[in-house]
Amino acid sequence: MNIGVVIRRVRAHSGQFLLLAALTLVIALLVAGVPRVANRLADQGLREHLAAEPGARRDLTYTTRPTVGAPPASGRAADLDTFQQRMPADVRAAVAHRWYAAQTPGDLVTGPDLARGNYLVQLGLRATPGIETTGTLVEGRWPAVPPDDDAPVQVALAADVAGRFGLRVGSRLRLAAPDPQHPSTPLTVVGTFRPVDPADGSWDTLPSVLQVGEPEGDGQPFILVGAVAVAALDRLAGQGRPISFTWRYRLGADGIDVRRIDQLVDGVQRLVRASTATDTELTQGVDVPLREFSQAVTSARTLLAVIAAGVLATLAGLVVLAAALAVRRRRAEFVLIRARGGGATTGLRRSLAESLLVVPPAAGLGWLLGGLLPGAPGGTGPLAVGATVLVTLALPVATLAVPSGVVGRRDLGRLRPSARRATTEAALVLLAGLAVVLLRRRGLTPGSVDPLLVSVPALVAVAASVLALRLYPWPVRLAGRLAARTRGSVAFLGTARAGRAAAATPLVVVVLAVATAAFCAVVATGIEDTRDDVATRAVPADALIRGDRLAPDTGPALERLPGVRAATGLVDESAQRLATDAAGTDARLRDTSVLLVDGPGLARTARAAGRDVPVPGPLRDARPGDGPLPAVVSPAVAADLADAGLRSAFVTVQGQRYEFTPADTVADFPLARPNTSRYVVLPWQALPRRDGPPVPTGFLVAGDRLDAGALRQAGDEGQQRYQTGGAVTGRERPRGVAVQTWSQTRLRLGGGGANGLLAFGFTAGAVAGGVLALLAVAFTVLAGARARGEVLSRLRTLGLSRRQWRGLLLVELAPLVGVAVLTGALVGVLLPLLLTPLLGLAAFTNGTPVRVGFAPGPVAATVGLGAVALGFALAVEALNNRRMRLGEVLRLGEES
Structure with missing residues (x-):
């Protein structure tokens, strides 16, 4: 087929192909970009989640018991590399910082300055390589190696600690002997310091160098820790003092792949089990916050998959409507091809060539735009290829459905569904019911996105729309009989046309879109209300003081x-x-x-x-x-x-x-x-x-x-x-005392962690559902625009005023739009009752099951969306009539 001819046909019908290309671009953009945004938000949530945890819950700490005759402290620093190399790959890659320390247990210390204040103090000595870079000297100098064995051991103290006990540079102390067989050890304070950054993890080793351990009761000592040189500990070890060693590894979010958190936790558990067979004990608490975050991310991703399935199903419906609208506008062309001897596949090949010229480039552009969004790719390339193939085939398949003969006017009598269509709709309703029962009985498939879960909302929405669109003509026809007894033709003609469901099928897409938006609004409202309840149970006022x-x-x-x-x-x-x-x-x-x-x-x-x-x-x-x-x-x-x-x-x-x-x-x-x-x-x-x-x-x-x-x-x-x-x-x-406020409790429940991903899903789903609902309403209006144009043209020649014309449009479109919006809202309200127990949303409400019920906000939003949709439908109809010119519609629209 000549490519030039195909290009000319595409240019001749540029509006229809532009619409198809725009839908393709949006689908490819969503498939490529949403996983990237979700991964970026998950990474950001992990950083916030770990940053809110204390250091002990982010560290892997290897420790040895205090041992007399321990090996030289200076040589044990190399074990930082040894322990890290033994870690599983996921754990090793997550290590962001690491520290080594050697220390003595605390012993009572005496001195003139302490005696002056009658302080009872227990002092431990710690050597931390690199303290010179993480601390700033206030007075004196950093400890050095004593010149001989009889010289006092040089100690540096935190400035706040030293000032509280009246210690200063030059203060003389004496550390009690570890046992009667060894003498006491003289000490001298050679410097005081302050940390460059108190939040730096190097200061998190307990007991803290920067703080004083308060006495636990009467007659108990204060706990202090002083900094010494590494070689000084070797001297103390030679005097019979026990030495213990600590190697700490802090895990950072930048080295953690959110998609491999479970493997990381398993690696940490293997390290803990392996350390039980050695003299080195491994303590850690990082598995708890990682498991909490993993559970929250899994729930958020599951919910996001449900929302994405609803949005993509709506877009798929719009693609079908766009293809059907394009074929309807070109029906005479395809009928003429068959009349001139063209085969059954001639129109199909022509449409396929046109689709190949438009859809794949649009999909490629959408994929490239989605790839520009920040975040790790989600591996959705096969899904994008499959979606592109399906959109490319939409127009050729619609071409095959074009009737080969002459079709009479569709507005002269009631349309009755064929046996094939009625059977299909009944089967669809039964399939939706079966899927709901199966999902409730077997629950979710853990560890992956459940195909049944993501398909049930779309099935239920489509089944509900089919039932609603089959039932709604009956009350409309009853209203038409009542309108026939009144004066004026607007109400009668409007209800008569609304009772014929000629253009009702496109409103299935409206139901899908509105159901997605309503589902997001209802679940978001339920989570917020449940968080309010959790905060109120913890603090049933504005503040709670406990002591x-x-x-x-x-x-x-x-x-x-x-x-x-x-x-x-x-x-x-x-x-x-x-x-x-x-x-x-x-x-x-x-x-x-x-x-x-x-x-x-x-x-x-x-x-x-x-x-x-x-x-x-x-x-x-x-x-x-x-x-x-x-x-x-x-x-x-x-x-x-x-x-x-x-x-x-x-x-x-x-x-x-x-x-x-x-x-x-x-x-x-x-x-x-x-x-x-x-x-x-x-x-x-x-x-x-x-x-x-x-x-x-x-x-x-x-x-x-x-x-x-x-x-x-x-x-x-x-x-x-x-x-x-x-x-x-x-x-x-x-x-x-501890003071806990209601606002702080509520803020903690709704901030950090995977809440950003959850909020993105709700916002994107609600906005996309509302926008796509309006677009589907526009398709619904355009689907019956030609027939309405003919009727309005005849009525205008009979004296119908412009005001009556708008009233007629309102009466005709209001039942269709209203029933679609209300059905979608009803489905959106019922879906949370079905799916909330399966989504694991309790991870976002402190373990409390999410309470979903009636909320005035979503109801008001639904009514508002219906009013906006109806106004938008009238605007689209008016714009289309101006473009088509009603007189030409009457002249060209007749078929004989």
Whole structure:
């Protein structure tokens, strides 16, 4: 076939081929670019996920026990290379930084400066090659090798540590002997330093060189670590001091292939098992965050595959519509070829040549544009080739469906589906139902994208659209009968044409597009609502303060802070034993957490914070009285009490024993400790009077623009008042309180990790679904434009006004567009109910199953999309009529 002739035909029908080329380009762009964007977001999420973890959860640490007569410390640095070479390839490639250290166990140290402050200090000595580059001297110099064995060992201390104990350059110390057979060791402080970057991993070895280990109780020493030269440790080893060695390897996200996280975790586990047979112990915590991230990425990729399948199915439908529209416009050409003696394949060969001239170049351009997006390639080349072949064949296959004879007018009577079409549609509905049942019964195929999972949404959407488009003409025809009894022709003619489903088939694509957008909106809303619930269960107000024991007047002190509207106390006791009587007879049940809350105070504080926290009636309405306290218990505790035949039990709270009876069972009570299924919640306001009333261990706070620092200070002061306000004052300084805000908890749930990939999938799916829905509506309008043009031309000659013409278009198109949008929205709402339990979305909600339900936002968006689609349809119809000129349509459109 002459290429020049093919080019002339393509130019003659440039609009149709331009549309087909644009769809091909978009498909190739998505196939090539979306995996790259997904991989880039996954890599970025891994970096954020690991950066949020403490150093101990990112390190592989080889350690030896303190050994007397250890080999020279300077020679063990070469083992950094030895251990790394033994690692599996994935683990070895992930190592970003590594450090070596040799150290002595801490021994008591004395000296004039320490005696002046009456400090009890335990000092360990550590040699870390390269400390000169990671630290900056404040005073003095770095330790060097002592000139002789009798000279003091030179030590450098962190400036903040030295200043706290009054140590300075020149301070003389004496390190206690490790045993009576060896003498003590003289030390001298030769320098103080500060870290160049405190977050540098070289300072993460515990105990820390930069911080003071606080005493764990009265009479216990402070823990300090000083830096010495490597050769100094060899001298100390010769004096009989035990030496231990540490080799640390920090894994970085830049060396980790997100697609091979499972292999990396397996490699780490093999290293741990191998180290058990040696004298060197390997400790690591990196497998936990990597597994968490891998699970989240797998869930996000599965969801992204479902969304991508819906978008690609919609694009495939648009390609079919574009090919059918092109063939419909050229039907007379193909009929004339057959009338002049052309074979059955003549039109097919002509269309194939035209497609080969347009589709593959467009696909290649789309692939190149997709390759320009940042990120690792996704290996979707075969999929792109297959999609290009299918799009290339769409126009030739549509050409084969052109009838060879003369087709009469399609607007003179009702169209009834043929037996073949009815059978196909029934089979499609049955196939969708079978796929749903099969997916629910067998679940997912782990470790890969499940073909059944990604195909079920498209099948359900197509089946629902078929049913809807077969049922909708009946109410429209009923409306037409009612319109026939009214004055005016607009309503009657509009409903009469709408009742004939001549151009209804393209709206299947509209259903697919709207279902994809609605699915994204509903699942995204469900995840956000579930995260809100998780944050509210953890902090059922605006802030939660937890400590040891706080003075009861801490509540009024908190309410006096700026912005605070309400505060209520609580007591949280873990691992309490249940008893059968007041004497404390063990009920032989498992340990149970105990919460003591003021029911009315909890309800008031939650309400002041705007949180929806249902407080059970037994807690809210309980009052002091005789008999056991009404308690809210978890299902596990309720079952254990029922199995033991106990109507009531006793539990200890801060040394006081209280009797309770289960009054209500709640599966997930706010403030309950995470990962616990056993708890008892008692009403504080109903406790009987005792000599030692409970002391709050925390407070819930409601308010606006709360200052976490001020809350922390008020909590610390409350702890200090409690400790110093009694008859016996404790000497141990209490640990600082922990302040957890609702906003911080919510932000942590929705930020970092694979959430970026999840947000990209939702945004891209919703936007693509909405845009493609509008494009499919345009195809639907263009599919019946010629027939509507003929009708409007005749009616305009009979006196139909321009305003009546727009009303007629609105009445005709509104049922088609409305039923397609509503059907797609209904499918989009129902699909999450089917798929959410299978997608593993709990990885994004702290393990809580995602709750999907009715939400006004997606419903309003659907109504808005329907209105926009209808307006867009009217605009496309008006533009098409202006281009075709209604008079010419009437003159050229008749077939006789």
